[in-house]
Structures are given as C-alpha cells and as structure tokens.
Amino acid sequence: MVKSLTAIGVAFLLLFGAAMFEWYFVNSQFNAFGEELYTLYQKADDETANGEDAKAVQASWENRKEKLHVWIPHNDISRVDDYMSETVRLIAEKNYGLALSKLEILIHLTKCLPDTYKPALENIF
C-alpha cells in the first residue's frame, strides 16, 4: 500500500511539475513573441519597418519554435511559420498593407493558439 501510494504521489508530482513548467514556458514564449510581433506591427503601420526588422523577428521565432516543438502540436507551429515567411517577404517589398493583415493574423495566433490547449470543456470533448 505504501509503495502504491508513493508511486501515485511521485507520478502525480512529476505530471504536476511538468504541467506547471509547460504552462510557464509556453505562455512566456508566446507572450514574448507576441510583443515582438506587436513592435513590428507598429513599425509596419508607420511604414518604417524594413526587411531586417522582419528577419530579426523571424529568427527569434525560429529560435523559440525549436523548444516549442516539444510542447505543442507541430501543425500549429507550421501555421505561424507560413504567416511569418509571408510577412518577411511583404515587408521587404514594402507592401505594408498586406503585411499588416498578416501580422494581425500572427498576433491573433499567439493569443488563440495557447487557448486551444487550456483544459476547458470545448477542448476536452
């Protein structure tokens, strides 16, 4: 009985610890990336953003996604990848109107993607 209770306790603690770490890590990654996107959005809105700015945000995302692959479905990461690539090209071409729409989608994704993993009824069923 003691052995079983210990095993349950240890396994539960491991799961709880991992869940807490995931909660902290994924949220902080998406929040930080969201802030970078917002800065780029403001620059694009002022038409002062250039290709280097966009590539810097993309490089930052590339760095983050390597770690995020462990925690979230890879298809979700691909969605961000696709929009990010389009944004870089549009800003480099100074097509700010279209770039802004892509950036809005990206900012929306950084908010809604983490929501799809929260333990809510609609996500469970």
Added chain:
Amino acid sequence: MNKTINMVLVMIRTAVIFVVLLIIMRLMGKRQIGEMQPFELVITLLIAELACIPMADASIPLLYGIISVVTIYVLHEIMTLLDLKVKPWKSFISGKPSVVINKNGIDDYQLKRNNLDVSDLIESLRSAGYFSLDCVDYALYEANGTFSALPKQDYEQMQNSLPLVIIDNGKYDEKNLELTGLSRTFFDEILRNRKVQNVKRVLVLTADGNGKLYLQVKGKKFETLQVEYPAHKVW
C-alpha cells in the same frame, strides 16, 4: 497571461476515455474480458494506442504519448488500490462472479446478464473438461471472465458419450439432429410426454449416444431422462 496547460488537457482527455472504456467493458459482460479485470483490459487497450499515435504521427509531440501513458499508470495504481481496499468499489468496477449452473440447472438470467448463451456455456464446460451439463453441481464465470466448475463426485462415469445440443434456446439445432440421425418428431414426442407443448419453452435439450437426455425448460429445474432411440441407435 494565457492559460496554457496542454498537459492537463491531455491528462483529462486520457482519464475521460479511460472511464468511458471501463463502463463499456463492464456493460459488455464477461464474454469480452477473458482473464483480465475490466480495468486491466481497458489499460491494455489504451496503452498500445497511446504509445503508438505520437510515435507514428510526427505532428504530435512525443511528450503527449508519454504524459498519457504516465496518466494511465497513475489511474491503474489508484484503481488497484481501490480494488484492494474498498469492497463495494471492487464489485462495482470489476463485477461479481456469476453462478450460471446451480442445483436447479442453468441460470438463464445470469447468462443473459453476461451476454452469453447456452452454447457459450457448453463450450466453457467442454474447455474445462466437462462434457455433460449434469456432471457439474455448480459452474460460474469469475469477475475476470474465467470459468470455474464444481463437478459431481462420480462425474467421470457420467461422461461416456458426447452429448449433442438438440434444442438451444427454443430452436432445434438441425446439424446436430442430422448427426444423431433422429427426427424432430422423436424429440417432440418426448417433450409432449414431459408436458412441454411448445419447443420455444425449452432452454436446452441435449442427447448423448447412450440415450441420456438433459432437458431444462425455461424457468424450471432441469431433468435427466433415459430413453431408447429408435432402432437402438447409438453414437
């Protein structure tokens, strides 16, 4: 800050599927179990799938499979603990043994409760080494689906010919009738003599090669008869 706890979601989903499968397994009865407790069978079913899906689908993080398997392990430990320590829980989760043969013969109600029929019971008896229904006093399906029987003292002398099922749950078994070489009218006559007007009322009628019949009418105690077959037929 967003509320991202993907692991908790995976754990809850695993637990929901576990509970649903467990309920379904319990409802399916002992036929589906086969030497495992229902929750052990559910775990066996789930573990393979949980480990396999993230392994085969590269778009799902491997961590999801690991978290699900660890959750199943925790559920297993909790179930085992409850199974050992809480008696009402044990019968609720694992079920109770079902006595399918008693001193009155076959308990049709218990068979139906476990989604079994007379031919399943006869098959289980044969697997346990008992070829005649009347050579056991008691027979039961354990909670884990295994079959146990308490034979009569002189049961070995009782099984000197293979009994064939002639009527199974109100219907003649045409193949076995053909094997015996006897006609329906012969058995209909026997039933009429026992005041059984309709064959549908018969739960089981078996006949062995030496003329011994085992007859049980639904809701009544079984009886064994010794008859002589036409033209002194034996098999």
